[in-house]
Amino acid sequence: MTVGIHACGYGLNERYNSLSSPAHHMTTKSWHLDRRAFLMGTGVSLGLPWLECMTASAADSKKDEVPRRMCGLYFGFGVGLPEEDTENANWRWFPNGDGRDFEFTDTLKPLEAHRENLSVLNGLSHPNGRRMGGHDTGDTFLTGAFMHNEKLSNTISADQVAAAAHADQTRFSSLVLSTDGGVGEPTRSSTLSYNDKGRPIPSLNQPQQIFDRFFGAGDADLIARRRRLKSSSGMLDRVLEDSRALRGRLGKFDREKLDEYLASVRQIEQSVQRSQRWLEIPRPELRDEERDMLHLDADDEAPLNFIRTMYDLIYLAFRTDSTRVATYQITNMADCSSKAAKFPQLQGFKDSLHTLAHGWNKPEGAVALGKWDSFMAEQLAYFLGRLASAQEADGSVLDHSLVLYGSSNCTTHDNSNYPLVLAGGRKLGLQHGRYLKFGEGTPMSNLLVTMLNCVGADQASFADSTGELSELTSHA
Numbered sequence: 001m002t003v004g005i006h007a008c009g010y011g012l013n014e015r016y017n018s019l020s021s022p023a024h025h026m027t028t029k030s031w032h033l034d035r036r037a038f039l040m041g042t043g044v045s046l047g048l049p050w051l052e053c054m055t056a057s058a059a060d061s062k063k064d065e066v067p068r069r070m071c072g073l074y075f076g077f078g079v080g081l082p083e084e085d086t087e088n089a090n091w092r093w094f095p096n097g098d099g100r101d102f103e104f105t106d107t108l109k110p111l112e113a114h115r116e117n118l119s120v121l122n123g124l125s126h127p128n129g130r131r132m133g134g135h136d137t138g139d140t141f142l143t144g145a146f147m148h149n150e151k152l153s154n155t156i157s158a159d160q161v162a163a164a165a166h167a168d169q170t171r172f173s174s175l176v177l178s179t180d181g182g183v184g185e186p187t188r189s190s191t192l193s194y195n196d197k198g199r200p201i202p203s204l205n206q207p208q209q210i211f212d213r214f215f216g217a218g219d220a221d222l223i224a225r226r227r228r229l230k231s232s233s234g235m236l237d238r239v240l241e242d243s244r245a246l247r248g249r250l251g252k253f254d255r256e257k258l259d260e261y262l263a264s265v266r267q268i269e270q271s272v273q274r275s276q277r278w279l280e281i282p283r284p285e286l287r288d289e290e291r292d293m294l295h296l297d298a299d300d301e302a303p304l305n306f307i308r309t310m311y312d313l314i315y316l317a318f319r320t321d322s323t324r325v326a327t328y329q330i331t332n333m334a335d336c337s338s339k340a341a342k343f344p345q346l347q348g349f350k351d352s353l354h355t356l357a358h359g360w361n362k363p364e365g366a367v368a369l370g371k372w373d374s375f376m377a378e379q380l381a382y383f384l385g386r387l388a389s390a391q392e393a394d395g396s397v398l399d400h401s402l403v404l405y406g407s408s409n410c411t412t413h414d415n416s417n418y419p420l421v422l423a424g425g426r427k428l429g430l431q432h433g434r435y436l437k438f439g440e441g442t443p444m445s446n447l448l449v450t451m452l453n454c455v456g457a458d459q460a461s462f463a464d465s466t467g468e469l470s471e472l473t474s475h476a
Contacts, residue, residue: 091370
């Protein structure tokens with residue numbers, strides 16, 4: 001059984017057009033490497049980034065040969081929205097102004113460097129969500145379905161519509177991640193992704209497990225494979241000989257690109273190991289006075305390292321074209337049981353996430369929640385920076401990817417006016433650098449159908465959509 005990462009017919013040990021195979025030599029003037037070629041080593045396989053030699057020539061690269069990707073990122077319990085005329089208004093999540101004439105508040109200031117690659121959206125929500133309980137809407141963020149105690153069935157999520165459209169193009173149809181793993185329980189789900197029957201797709205939350213599934217030999221004989229991995233120096237060392245053989249046949253530009261990529265993989269591998277060690281260490285329960293007294297450096301770094309490692313894994317999956325669809329639920333809507341509930345405390349805040357979210361309209365609480373929202377924006381900026389730095393074809397990985405970031409609460413328990421950021425996709429027709437305000441009650445499904453059509457999973461409608469959001473593709 002495949003969990004979290006859905007295989008689409010390509011075996012993990014299968015190698016596309018072996019690097020030593022004559023199939024890599026074209027009758028044309030330049031050596032050609034298959035788009036899905038990867039390096040092999042003992043028990044591992046490493047996908048390659050886009051290189052110029054993967055097309056007959058860079059100039060001949062066709063638009064439809066470049067991957068189109070979709071990523072959904074979710075956090076629970078809403079954001080800080082203190083009143084605009086109060087002294088803490090600079091910690092409002094939504095920017096000031098509108099259109100291109102807007103200013104980030106302190107909350108989203110970390111996204112300033114990516115201003116031209118994103119749009120902040122105001123006014124969107126799921127009509128069905130507005131009829132549901134304040135903690136019940138995380139399950140439907142990407143589906144738009146209606147769920148309550150007597151009707152706990154869901155519908156297909158937008159990411160899985162996109163996954164089905166690209167299923168034969170990549171090794172894995174989708175990558176499903178969360179902080180908590182598994183599926184959780186209805187209305188407190190630990191996954192954003194649902195299949196065509198509306199059933200939850202279990203999410204992965206162990207960085208080492210995810211890393212192994214991308215680069216290991218699959219799930220067979222898992223215990224023996226783990227022993228081999230622990231006894232060896234690292235994944236990159238096991239593909240070293242193959243990488244040398246490839247490097248010797250590449251041009252200068254592709255050699256530099258390969259070297260930079262391998263260094264990036266090494267960094268991610270080390271981050272995975274650090275995050276995994278943190279997950280496996282039990283956390284003692286502390287009384288409030290004990291917690292206030294202690295300041296543990298290892299704990300302080302845990303949320304940042306964990307979130308960034310998960311973002312790195314998505315980045316790596318996209319860059320190697322291992323999948324074109326990913327979801328990551330950073331926090332679910334369970335108030336206390338979620339592993340992410342204590343993230344703010346581990347990062348130095350006084351309260352748990354749920355308690356922090358409840359203080360959005362109190363002077364001290366508004367500042368604290370705003371600073372947490374800013375911390376989350378910093379991690380999003382890190383992820384966008386990763387995608388923007390990876391060049392492929394006529395742009396970057398970010399230019400060919402849609403990244404939706406947001407929550408199904410405005411403020412905690414309020415299921416209207418979702419805080420949303422849509423980033424990337426400039427090569428897919430999106431126009432950014434704007435704060436867009438939509439009419440109250442505009443279905444969020446209009447955004448989802450727009451995204452699906454941009455990534456080539458053409459849909460006349462999705463869920464309760466009433467049309468596309470043309471504002472996202474216009475130059476106005």
